[in-house]
Amino acid sequence: MRMLVMLSFTTGHGGQDKFNRQCAHQKLEGGNLALERSMHYGIEVRVIRGKKIHGAVSSKVYVYDGLYRILETWLDVGKSGFGVYKFKLLRIEGQPEMGSSILKFAEGLRTRPLTVRPRGYLSMDISQNKEKIPVFLFNDIDSDQDPLYYDYLTTPAFPTHVYQQSAHGTGCECVVSCSENCFCAMKNGGECPYDQNGFLLRGKPVIFECGTFCRCPPQCRNRVTQNGLTNRLEVFRSRETGWGVRSLDLIHAGAFICEYTGVILTREQAQIFSMNGDSLIYPHRFSDRWTEWGDLSQIYPDYVRPAFPAIPPLDFAMDVSKMRNVACYMSQSTTPNVMVQLVLYDHNNLMFPHLMLFAMENIPPLRELSLDYGVAEEWTGKLAICN
Numbered sequence: 317m318r319m320l321v322m323l324s325f326t327t328g329h330g331g332q333d334k335f336n337r338q339c340a341h342q343k344l345e346g347g348n349l350a351l352e353r354s355m356h357y358g359i360e361v362r363v364i365r366g367k368k369i370h371g372a373v374s375s376k377v378y379v380y381d382g383l384y385r386i387l388e389t390w391l392d393v394g395k396s397g398f399g400v401y402k403f404k405l406l407r408i409e410g411q412p413e414m415g416s417s418i419l420k421f422a423e424g425l426r427t428r429p430l431t432v433r434p435r436g437y438l439s440m441d442i443s444q445n446k447e448k449i450p451v452f453l454f455n456d457i458d459s460d461q462d463p464l465y466y467d468y469l470t471t472p473a474f475p476t477h478v479y480q481q482s483a484h485g486t487g488c489e490c491v492v493s494c495s496e497n498c499f500c501a502m503k504n505g506g507e508c509p510y511d512q513n514g515f516l517l518r519g520k521p522v523i524f525e526c527g528t529f530c531r532c533p534p535q536c537r538n539r540v541t542q543n544g545l546t547n548r549l550e551v552f553r554s555r556e557t558g559w560g561v562r563s564l565d566l567i568h569a570g571a572f573i574c575e576y577t578g579v580i581l582t583r584e585q586a587q588i589f590s591m592n593g594d595s596l597i598y599p600h601r602f603s604d605r606w607t608e609w610g611d612l613s614q615i616y617p618d619y620v621r622p623a624f625p626a627i628p629p630l631d632f633a634m635d636v637s638k639m640r641n642v643a644c645y646m647s648q649s650t651t652p653n654v655m656v657q658l659v660l661y662d663h664n665n666l667m668f669p670h671l672m673l674f675a676m677e678n679i680p681p682l683r684e685l686s687l688d689y690g691v692a693e694e695w696t697g698k699l700a701i702c703n
C-alpha cells in the first residue's frame with residue numbers, strides 16, 4: 317500500500333529569547349529562508365528527528381527519516397501569539413523505512429508483556445533464565461530454528477587450571493569504593509577504564525576489572541562486564557546474514573553489550589577438534605578495534621595509546637559447536653559497530669582473557685550488530701571464521 321508521509325513544522329529559528337521562548341515575530345532569514353529557497357528551487361531536504369528514548373543517557377536520540385520535498389510555507393500565528401513560519405513537507409517515495417518508525421516499532425516490542433509471544437518469536441529467552449535479561453529468538457522469514465538446539469553458556473568454559481593458578485591477594489583492598497590509587501586502577505595504568513555510566517573510556521590491551529580477589533562491593537565502578545547484559549538482545553533471522561543479532565534498546569557508544577562465550581580449547585585440543593570439522597572460533601583473529609576506541613592522537617599529537625600491559629598473542633580457540641551464547645550470531649563487517657575488548661576479573665591468567673564486546677557507536681534499536689572477525693567477507697556457507 318502506498319503511504320504518503322506529510323510533515324508540518326516550524327524551524328524555531330528567530331524571535332526567541334535565551335530560554336527558547338518566542339518573544340517576537342520570526343523573519344524570513346536563517347533556517348526559514350534556507351527552507352523557503354529550497355522550496356523555491358525544488359531542492360529536497362533531509363529530515364532528522366530527535367526522539368526521546370526511555371533509558372537513554374542523552375535526553376534525545378536523533379534518527380534519519382529520509383528526503384522530503386517542501387510543498388508550501390506560510391506565516392502563521394504561533395501559540396505565543398507571535399508570527400512563525402510553517403512548512404509542509406512530503407516524503408519522497410521509495411526510500412528505506414523511516415528511522416523514527418523503527419524506533420516506534422522497537423518501543424512497541426519493548427513494552428509488550430513477555431508472556432505474550434507475537435508471531436515470529438520462536439523463544440522469549442534462548443538463555444532460559446541464565447542471562448539477567450532474556451534473549452529473544454525471532455524468525456519471520458523461514459522455518460529455521462537452529463539457535464534453539466544449542467546449550468546457552470553465559471561465561472566461557474575455561475580449562476580448570478586457569479583458575480587454579482590464580483592467586484588470592486592480587487586484588488584491591490578498597491572497602492567502600494575504588495579510586496585512581498587503588499591497586500586495580502594501577503593495573504589499568506592509573507585510571508578506571510569506565511565512566512560513571514559504565515561506558516568504556518579507552519580501549520586497552522586488557523582491562524583489569526575488580527573481581528574475585530577484591531574487597532570492594534559489587535557496585536564498584538570498575539565492575540561492568542561481569543554484571544552481564546543490560547540491553548534486550550534478539551537473535552533474528554536475516555536474509556543477508558543467516559542469523560544475526562540486534563537490540564530492542566538503544567545501545568550507547570562505549571557500552572558493554574555481551575561476552576563472546578564457548579568452550580575454551582588449548583591449541584593442541586583445537587588441532588584434534590578441528591579434524592572433526594566442528595565450529596571453532598580463533599580469538600586472535602578478531603581485529604584490534606580497541607586501539608581506535610578513545611584514541612585522541614588526531615587531536616593531540618603527543619597522545620600515547622595505552623600499551624600496558626602487553627599481553628601474549630591469544631593462543632586458544634573457542635568451540636561453539638554445542639554451547640554458545642548470543643554473541644556467536646553476530647555478523648562480520650569491515651566497518652563494525654561492535655568491538656572486542658579483553659577483560660580479566662575472575663582469574664589472573666593473561667593467556668585466557670574474557671572476550672567482552674562493546675558498542676563502537678550509538679546503535680539504534682533493531683540495527684544489526686556486527687564484529688570484525690578479521691576474515692575476508694567471502695561466505696561459503698560454513699563458518700568462515702572457523703578452522
Ligand SMILES: C[S@@+](CC[C@H](N)C(=O)[O-])C[C@H]1O[C@@H](n2cnc3c(N)ncnc32)[C@H](O)[C@@H]1O
Binds near residue numbers: 699
Ligand atoms: C559467526 S557466524 C554468525 C552467525 C551466522 N550468521 C549464523 O547464521 O549462524 C558467521 C557466519 O555468518 C554468516 N555471515 C556473517 N556475516 C555475514 C555477512 N556480513 N554477510 C553474509 N553472511 C554473513 C557467514 O555464513 C559466516 O560464516
